[in-house]
Amino acid sequence: MSNDPFGLPSASRRGFLGTAAALAVGGTFPLVAPAAAKAPLSKTQPAYFYRFMLGTAEVTVVSDGPLPLGDPGASFLGVPKETVYGMLESSFLPKDNVVLEQNIPIVNFGDRLVMFDTGMGFSKMFGPTTGRLAKSMDEAGIKPGDIDDIVISHAHIDHIGGICTADGKPLYPNARIHISQIDFDFWTDEGKLGSPLKAFVEHARANLMPVRDRIVFFKDQQEFLPGVQAIAAPGHTAGHHIFKVVSAGKSFVFLGDLTHHAVLLTENPRLEFAYDSDPKQAVQSRLKLLGMLAADRTPVMSYHFAWPGFGNLAKAGDGFRYFPAPMQMLPG
Numbered sequence: 240m241s242n243d244p245f246g247l248p249s250a251s252r253r254g255f256l257g258t259a260a261a262l263a264v265g266g267t268f269p270l271v272a273p274a275a276a277k278a279p280l281s282k283t284q285p286a287y288f289y290r291f292m293l294g295t296a297e298v299t300v301v302s303d304g305p306l307p308l309g310d311p312g313a314s315f316l317g318v319p320k321e322t323v324y325g326m327l328e329s330s331f332l333p334k335d336n337v338v339l340e341q342n343i344p345i346v347n348f349g350d351r352l353v354m355f356d357t358g359m360g361f362s363k364m365f366g367p368t369t370g371r372l373a374k375s376m377d378e379a380g381i382k383p384g385d386i387d388d389i390v391i392s393h394a395h396i397d398h399i400g401g402i403c404t405a406d407g408k409p410l411y412p413n414a415r416i417h418i419s420q421i422d423f424d425f426w427t428d429e430g431k432l433g434s435p436l437k438a439f440v441e442h443a444r445a446n447l448m449p450v451r452d453r454i455v456f457f458k459d460q461q462e463f464l465p466g467v468q469a470i471a472a473p474g475h476t477a478g479h480h481i482f483k484v485v486s487a488g489k490s491f492v493f494l495g496d497l498t499h500h501a502v503l504l505t506e507n508p509r510l511e512f513a514y515d516s517d518p519k520q521a522v523q524s525r526l527k528l529l530g531m532l533a534a535d536r537t538p539v540m541s542y543h544f545a546w547p548g549f550g551n552l553a554k555a556g557d558g559f560r561y562f563p564a565p566m567q568m569l570p571g
């Protein structure tokens with residue numbers, strides 16, 4: 240038995256030690272030999288999808304790309320800006336720019352494909368990194384023509400934006416669009432085109448009016464598709480809903496914009512968000528529904544949390560803590 244710590248045969252050990260001695264004496268040899276094999280940096284984004292099973296359904300999360308909101312102190316309100324920056328810093332996140340993901344789950348129930356929200360589409364209001372949905376779906380091997388149903392949490396620009404092209408052509412030729420009537424009526428109202436909401440209303444009209452004949456309205460608590468139930472969560476918008484998705488006894492809740500950030504509105508759900516229609520009502524919806532999800536231990540699929548946005552929430556102090564789920568690797 241050799242007591243050599245490297246486990247090398249004695250001849251190799253001599254060679255190894257001899258080389259080390261030569262390097263030490265000579266002093267001019269490089270400490271690391273040039274690599275015989277090397278490759279250029281790829282500098283490309285890998286495929287932007289993640290897949291896991293929910294009961295007997297297959298869930299593919301595709302991304303519309305990150306959405307940079309800018310100064311977090313300008314978007315997350317109700318406390319001094321320094322409090323917001325401090326929460327980010329203690330979570331190892333940058334203080335100068337808060338970046339939201341756009342995680343879009345597509346659930347294949349075996350007999351239908353259901354997609355939840357659609358990203359920014361052709362709008363570049365938040366810069367060039369959004370609008371990636373079609374590319375992400377292509378990478379995941381999902382054809383737009385195979386989507387049967389599109390479920391919309393609310394009619395904001397980053398949720399309805401990917402339904403039509405800039406010239407009004409529907410991108411999902413076979414899909415029905417499910418949304419609350421309250422949000423449809425509010426955000427497509429031409430009377431608001433002269434208000435500060437103009438850009439939001441224009442984008443909602445551009446995406447929803449060309450498919451008006453394929454829009455179906457759901458109601459609070461209604462299971463409007465097999466395995467998909469609407470749950471009213473008003474405040475962010477008046478008709479904002481979250482959705483319980485069930486397959487073979489397993490479930491998650493798609494959070495829409497009930498909370499935009501795993502730290503800021505989750506660890507302190509009483510914070511307010513600049514884009515809320517009714518910030519006080521949004522706080523009440525967050526406290527009630529996040530509390531239910533934590534108590535029930537129901538997994539959550541979050542639209543805006545860090546990629547891919549699947550995990551659990553637990554009660555923590557006056558708020559909640561998000562626990563990302565481990566990656567689920569499918570065989571093969």
Ligand SMILES: [Zn+2]
Binds near residue numbers: 395397398
């Ligand atoms: Zn949003």
